[in-house]
Structures are given as C-alpha cells and as structure tokens.
Amino acid sequence: MKKKKILINFIIFGSILTVAVLFANLISLLSNGKDISTEFTFRIEYVIVFLFGGTIFTIMRYLAEKFTKKDSKKVVFLKSQIIVYAILLAISILLLIISIYKSIVILKIFSIAFIIAISLYELGLNLTIKGLKKDVEKINKKLKENKLQ
Amino acid sequence: MKIEFKIDKNIDETKVVIYAKEMNEEVKNIMNKLESNNNSESIMGLIDDMNYILDLNDIESFFTEDYKVFARKDGKKYRVKKRIYELEDFLSNTTFVRISNSEIVNFNKVDSLEIQGRITIILKFKSGEITYVSRRYISKIKKYLNI
Numbered sequence: 001m002k003k004k005k006i007l008i009n010f011i012i013f014g015s016i017l018t019v020a021v022l023f024a025n026l027i028s029l030l031s032n033g034k035d036i037s038t039e040f041t042f043r044i045e046y047v048i049v050f051l052f053g054g055t056i057f058t059i060m061r062y063l064a065e066k067f068t069k070k071d072s073k074k075v076v077f078l079k080s081q082i083i084v085y086a087i088l089l090a091i092s093i094l095l096l097i098i099s100i101y102k103s104i105v106i107l108k109i110f111s112i113a114f115i116i117a118i119s120l121y122e123l124g125l126n127l128t129i130k131g132l133k134k135d136v137e138k139i140n141k142k143l144k145e146n147k148l149q
Numbered sequence: 150m151k152i153e154f155k156i157d158k159n160i161d162e163t164k165v166v167i168y169a170k171e172m173n174e175e176v177k178n179i180m181n182k183l184e185s186n187n188n189s190e191s192i193m194g195l196i197d198d199m200n201y202i203l204d205l206n207d208i209e210s211f212f213t214e215d216y217k218v219f220a221r222k223d224g225k226k227y228r229v230k231k232r233i234y235e236l237e238d239f240l241s242n243t244t245f246v247r248i249s250n251s252e253i254v255n256f257n258k259v260d261s262l263e264i265q266g267r268i269t270i271i272l273k274f275k276s277g278e279i280t281y282v283s284r285r286y287i288s289k290i291k292k293y294l295n296i
Contacts, residue, residue, distance in 0.1 A: 128284070129264075132264065132270065132284055132287065133264055135287050135291065135296075136262045136263070136264055136270065136287075138291070138296050139262050139287075139290055139291065139294060139296065140261050140262055142294040142295075142296055143256075143259060143260070143261060143262075143294070146294075
C-alpha cells in the first residue's frame with residue numbers, strides 16, 4: 001500500500017471507531033440517566049481509540065491486500081475480508097457479553113463501539129454494492145445496445 | 150542488407166522475419182521502424198523470442214503477470230515491451246479501457262459484466278474468458294460507454 005493510502009485508511013477507520021465510541025458513550029450516559037451537558041466531555045480515551053482503531057483496521061487492510069497480491073484473485077481477497085469482519089464482530093459480541101457479566105464499563109463501551117464501527121462499515125459497503133449493481137445493469141444495457149447496432 | 154519479399158495467399162497475417170547473426174543496432178532499428186510504421190493500430194508482441202505484429206482490434210486485453218505485461222489474443226499470451234501505464238496512454242481514444250490496476254480490456258471483445266458474491270465484478274469476454282473488474286475503474290467504463 002502507498003503511504004498516502006495508508007494514511008487515508010488510518011484516518012477513515014480511526015474516525016469511524018472514534019465516532020462509534022462517542023455514540024456508545026452517549027448511549028451509556030443516557031441509559032444511566034446522567035446529564036449529557038456536564039458528563040459528555042472530551043476524554044483522552046477518544047484519542048487512544050482513534051489511534052487504536054486506525055492502526056488495527058489499517059493493518060487488517062494491509063494484510064488482506066498482501067494476501068491478494070499473492071493469489072491475484074479478488075474473490076479470495078473479498079472472502080478473506082468478510083471473514084476478518086465476521087471474526088471481529090464475533091470477538092466484539094463476546095467482549096460485550098463478558099463486560100455485561102463482569103460489569104466492566106470500559107470494555108462494554110469498547111465492544112459496543114466496535115460493533116457500531118463494523119456495522120457502519122458494513123452499511124457503507126452495502127450502499128456501495130447497491131450502487132455497483134445499478135452501474136453494472138446500465139453497462140450491460142449499453143453493451144447490448146452496442147451489439148445490436 | 151538483403152531484402153526479400155514473398156507473396157503467399159495462404160498467409161492470414163503479414164509476418165516479417167529478420168535473419169541476423171546477432172541482435173545489433175541495425176536489427177533493433179529495423180524492429181523499431183517496423184513497429185512505429187505500423188501506426189497506432191498495431192503493437193509488437195513476443196512469444197519465445199519470436200516477434201509478432203498484433204492488430205489492436207484482435208487483442209482481447211493487456212495484463213500484468215509477474216511484473217511483465219502481456220497481450221491476450223485468441224487464447225495466446227504475447228509479451229509486450231510496454232508498461233501498463235504507457236499502454237493506457239497509447240490506447241487512449243481506442244476501444245480499450247482500463248478495468249483494474251493490472252488490466253486494460255478491448256471493449257469490442259466484451260460480452261457482459263456480472264456481480265458475483267458481494268462486490269466481485271466479473272467481466273465476460275465473447276470468447277468465454279473471464280477477468281475481474283476493480284470497482285474503482287467502473288467510472289472509466291461508464292465514461293467510455295457514455296453513461
């Protein structure tokens with residue numbers, strides 16, 4: 001991966017996870033009936049989450065792309081990518097269950113944040129797929145028209 | 150230098166064979182001139198040290214494999230001594246469109262596109278061959294087809 005691409009990936013994934021943590025924190029405060037205006041402030045954890053999220057997801061993408069180059073088959077790459085997300089989601093859910101049972105607040109926030117981040121990414125991916133399907137339909141239609149001409 | 154010219158009605162494609170003791174400047178010059186004189190409608194391709202002048206209309210695609218560039222025509226792979234980005238420039242305003250970082254495809258030879266799995270876009274050639282399209286290059290295809 002190029003340096004620019006790595007940096008963009010880092011910022012995007014770091015931001016997604018940070019936003020997810022902010023949401024999770026907000027939900028947690030609301031569910032505990034706390035005053036958001038006073039309790040919801042900047043915390044150093046958000047910076048750590050940004051760096052942590054950026055690093056984890058960038059490494060994940062880097063490994064997935066490296067794996068692609070070896071096999072040069074996009075199908076393998078995508079399947080491996082889906083497997084990685086599925087594993088991460090499973091780990092997050094497991095952490096959430098552990099945090100609920102053991103009442104570890106920070107772990108609960110982290111796991112919820114991870115679930116939200118993965119879900120947001122999946123949502124974005126699904127929207128991309130929908131757009132792609134439409135594009136492919138249009139291209140096929142045009143190819144048919146060109147054939148008839 | 151002797152020049153011999155033969156007419157054979159059984160030959161489908163014009164072929165130029167150069168007989169020389171070794172590869173020298175004179176031979177290189179002749180080859181370069183042949184390539185450049187063949188205008189932009191053809192390109193030189195290699196199979197086992199044999200040079201072939203390939204008509205662009207007959208080529209299905211240009212692709213990279215192990216850091217080398219090849220042209221695919223009638224199921225055969227011809228080594229091309231141009232980088233993929235040079236080919237992209239060379240083939241601009243033709244029926245060739247870049248579909249991924251490693252492939253440029255002749256859209257006259259394309260049958261259809263298909264989505265397989267989640268976001269794997271498969272391009273099917275009229276010959277039955279398949280290849281993969283990078284979603285980042287879909288916009289280039291759309292631009293070429295005026296969509």
